[in-house]
Amino acid sequence: MTDTLMQLAGGFAAALTAINLVWALAGCFVGTAIGVLPGIGPALTVAMLLPLTAKVEPASALILFSGIYYGAMFGGSTTSILMNTPGESATMVTAMEGNTMAKNGRAGPALATAAIGSFVAGTIATVLLSFVAPAAAQFALRFGPAEYFMIMVLAFTTVSAVLGSSVVRGMTSLFIGLGIGLIGIEATSGQTRYALGIPELYDGLDIVVVAVGLFAVGEALYNVFYLQPDASINRMSQVKMNAQDWRRSIPAWLRGSALGFPFGLIPAGGAEIPTFLSYATEKRLSKHPEDFATNGGPGAIEGVAGPEAANNATVTAALAPLLTLGIPVSSTTAILLAAFQNYNLQPGPTLMQTSGTLVWTLIASLYIGNVMLLVLNLPLVGMWVRILRIPTPLLYGGILIFSTMGAYSLRQSWFDLLLLLIIGLLGLGMRRFGFPTAPVIVGMILGPMAEKQLRNALSISQGDWTVFATRPICLVLLVVIVCILVLPRLLRKRVPMAG
């Protein structure tokens, strides 16, 4: 413990030099900016900046990349809340709940709880990263394909059972998402499925096109097709969080952090699963479930606070397996691994011994980056909220310019714009008939991963399906899944009986 604190102090001494502070600020600023833009993620940005490693000191470059990695998560929540355009798939829940709050005049508290929640979760996760990362990463090594598959089934169960006005609607959305995920070349066999002979579909549909199409384009088409009173589209907002907002946010931040951190340690699809699980948890535990957007309410602040905290805790924790085991658990950490290798550094169990100072400088820079991001983002809440004063025609015009730019920048193909429109029309229909859109995204992202893990698990067990009930972690997950499916029904039956 004392050793850890000494090493952390040494890390702070190195990270607090003027040049490293400038790199951290640049990283946070660039990260926030790219988080706002749909289609440009932190992985792409860090990849584009990799050549910097040839000219910049290792500590400075890694501090810059970490700032981008972190800042992108902060930036993504801003446009999700204000414009319903999630720049990253992990901010979809924020778009769902936060944008409903914004429409009901509470954009300020939504932005504030997202920013403070990200800070709280980022700080908690960095502390955990400092003290428990090596042991936690070792535990994660016990996870095999069977465990990963069960985690994904847990995610499917949660999103389809919790989101939407009925389970059948949630399940329909999930199957549509799984179906979209089938399009393209299958990873294990290399076989093309449902591409209809169209070369652009061989790589599958890009998540940005589907997410932006369902959320932003679908919303614009819905609002123009079904005449909405202006006030319900665009209401000027309360800027600050009140006492009740704080009371509801604090436990959600803590629960989100606790939920997100373990998911960062394992390669289970990035921050999507913990954000959705956090949303489901908050909805179940809330004293005001009627406030949630998925229940037709005006938006519940804990539905933004929890998932945002879970997102940031996951992102921070993902650095643990990278630094301690050399295993990247997300695309951005994979590129960070490349950055390490450019400096002839091999992340893994020996990195702490060979380059301890560098690792502790990086961890210290995470604390500093967290404070910088809060200082950058919180004062801007008032300014961001003013975006809602923009007249509706120009606001939706701007949203669609952003959306089309995000889709077109992927491969400069008109075909992606066509897909954006088709998926937007699907989103319009889903909104009209009360189908939740989030399970589509979850099914699309996790479907191919779940299929791969299922196949790997069955290959290892030589086709024995009992592996999903006999391995201890699988069994625990199975019990949780059964509880999610059965308990609400049992409780519902008990309430009338008690009445």
Place this chain on the structure above:
Amino acid sequence: MHANRWVGLGVGALALFFGAGLPFVDSQGGYAGLSPRFLPTLVTIGLALCSLVLLARPASVQAQADDADTMVRPELSFHRLGWVAGGLIAHMIVIGTVGFVLASSLLMVCVARGFGSTRPLRDAGIALAIAFPMWLLFAKVLQVSLKLFPLAGF
């Protein structure tokens, strides 16, 4: 016909689409005993079951109460939808020749018209003010290959 029936039929059509593709997917199981056809089959069955439930639900009084939101008939405007969807189609058609900035201006004018604006020149000006810096950011800073005016070759 009840709205749910139309939705049920739509979901059934999707099940048919995925079902029709099954014969074109390999059914060899390999070591795992699980072929690339497994998940498509699951999706087909899942969508077909959801379709049946959606078709059957209007018969249930509780289901009608659950689906009360879908019974509301809001005022529709195909004219306004046409402006926005038309703007997206026009943008898709012209972006390869006039570039992102000008295509975005056209999109903004159409979308704003759909949402009730009657000042196309102002809308186009604002679109240029948004789209040009965005193009600079993507093309010059982030090095995404986007031409300003492809027709003229730059």
